[in-house]
Amino acid sequence: MKLLAIETSSAVGSLALLDGSAISERSIATPREQSDRVLPMAEELFADAGLSLESLDAIVFGRGPGSFSGIRMAAAVAQGLALSRSLPVIAVSSLAAAAQRAWREHGATRSLVCVDARMGEVYWARFGIENGLAEIDGSERLGAPLTVACPPGEPWSAVGNGFTEYRTELENLLAQAAAVLGECPPTARDLLPRAERDCAAGRFCPPASALPVYLRDEGAWRRQ
Secondary structure: OEEEEEEOOOOOEEEEEEEOOEEEEEEEOOHHHHHHHHHHHHHHHHHHHOOOHHHOOEEEEEOOOOOHHHHHHHHHHHHHHHHHHOOOEEEEOHHHHHHHHHHHHHOOOEEEEEEEEEOOEEEEEEEEEEOOEEEEEEEEEEEOHHHOOOOOOOOOEEEOOHHHHOOOOOHHHHOOOOEEEOOOOOOOHHHHHHHHHHHHOOOOEOHHHOOOOOOOOHHHHHOO
């Protein structure tokens, strides 16, 4: 299977190219570089792997929630590349990708992902690892830090920069966490496990339907 993944929902962007079992990656250090570097980096990945856009099975992107401009750009690039070669698109939750990374790097099987949404709010959701994939428990939410609720029962990890930005507000919640992984943003590599499963099952979306998930309306962002 051959997939190109794009994840730009956080401050550090990344791309990953899956070619069978091999994964090659590139990272983008700052949000300002993302729009200029995504396509050149994709070309670098193709050149290094000896592949072309036409050889892909699908384009994958982190659909958010996250940075408004970042997820909008990822969707636009995925749409443009897919339309140019009649490829399907797979959209993966950026919060799920953060939970996937927490499991891959730290062995966190249950995560509460909490990401700074600005304007005094956070994006958050609970995840558990099932058959190697981060599966959501409930739904993705947007709200004040004090609305964040921990998973009941077994030990869980606090994942995401929301726990860093709102440490005071979330102090009681953090005291219940088995581990705190504040610097664990989603990466393009961590979009791939779910994308592989969806691709194998034929679960795609047409490029025109590959849209970001904001959780907050666009007008609110423009009023910042």
